[in-house]
Amino acid sequence: MELYELKAHELVDKLKKREISSGELTKSVFLRIEEVEDKIHSFVTLDKEQALKNAEAIDKKIKKGNSVGALAGIPVAIKDNICIKGVRTTCSSKILENFIAPYNATVIEKLRASDAVFIGKTNMDEFAMGSSCETSFFGETRNPWDLDTIPGGSSGGSAAAVASDETILALGSDTGGSIRQPASCCGVVGLKPTYGAVSRFGLVAFASSLDQIGPLTKDVKDAALLMNVIAGHDKKDSTSVDYKVPDFTDSLKDGLKGVKIGIPKECFIEGLDKEVESHVKGAMKVLEQMGATLVDISLPHTEYGIAVYYIIAPSEASANLARYDGVKYGYRSDKAKDLLESYKKTRSEGFGQEVKRRIMIGTYALSSGYYDAYYLKALKVRTLIKKDFDDAFKKADVILTPTAPTAAFKIGEKTEDPLQMYLSDIFTITANLAGIPGISLPCGFNKKGLPIGLQLLGKHFCEEDILRVAYNYEKNTDWHKKSPKVKK
């Protein structure tokens, strides 16, 4: 077995006991990257030299007997919308192609303090707008389970890197499912924390009331470990919440006796792939056999989730992306004659099709005369969606759904029909609108050998509940032990 195949919780002890060194581990991960990266294309930027330097520095610290952080020596890949000082942060967009972040995101400061090793920045849909990684300016990422298939999005690079062992841990961001849906497509674990649990400082803003940073990992325990490091209040993000951060690994010790799992009747609907349905129902049975109680619940406004999202997210995006004007940073068109023309040409040449489309939707929804009909209406329906969850959580501790209505689709299949692409987020989007945490973990494979994801949703700041259920399920199944056979 190669070092790159191991999980963080297996490696942490080996590193501290000096059975292996971070230098060896980091080299092993880069060896794997050299083997498969030209097929998968998980990364926008790799920094082997710096990673090895950092790994050696941590090895020295361990050797000296100095105290080290919780993730000492563990390689981590970072989605390319999270700023690392001195490193290119592109959001997979031409407009930020040469942007060098002048400061660290708070999650980066925290990871650095935990002695993790950054190996590179992962590919994504441009500005995190997409469900397939196809809108990246740097070309698409491919699914390690089938190279003609999308890895999901927008954190597709992070998911593919974890699935193909090109990294041990990864961070992604989730605005409407962008951690959970790629985790489902690539057969890994992805956790979107409660809104406000993790600082967004240094995450390039897409839709500020929905965005959250979270882990993509090989198993549930690793997700808990990474949450231990990144969660917590930050003065630099006024929307982050001051709460007592638990040790997320503690929740993994408990069984499922007495846990009530809500099954929304709106989940098993028309359009849900039959194989997805049968594997998710199989998972329900496993959980029931392990002592959990299944209860019927209803989330009656689920069908309005996508409509609400595609007003709120583009509206916030159209405001957030107004800053890309070619003045202070980023791409600037050299074809303009005056300032106004400079803004227009810079933005038109710098943004890709999907980003422009969403800026247009958002600008339309916020424009004079339409604000009440679209934006205000969406905010009101958001209240109804949140209330659905409040009611459901009176009956259930966690809610179980499929992560996505289908397994990963073919590259190019949905690029010409944006609405069809948007519909692939139907089960993940409402968690962002309500601000609740959600986790995706593998629960089977379809006949083509593509992974299928199970989603568990919890109450605000109850990540422990979903981690506990996920961990128990994982312990009793073997899905997470399978790896894609990416040929060298």
Add this chain to the structure above:
Amino acid sequence: MALSKKDVEYVAELARLELTDQEKEKYAIQLGKILDYICKLKELDTQNIEPTSHVLGLENVMREDEVKPSLGQDEILSNAPQKEDGYFKVKKVIE
């Protein structure tokens, strides 16, 4: 229903985007489709429902007005497409 070319041009102007004729045609159809889908929300009566803009009901967050270190001029200007004498340089604004 597709948007009119005039609507697309108006929104593009507000968003500071310059679209090609081909993009205008494409967006007119695609945005029309998306807006039709969004109109689904009209089915719901929301007259007595309060809007939610922040899920945790957060109020204004205040802090003491203290001077703290911030990025220096060089760092701020390090990504500028054009700069001169410590300033961002842009096209002439005032005639």
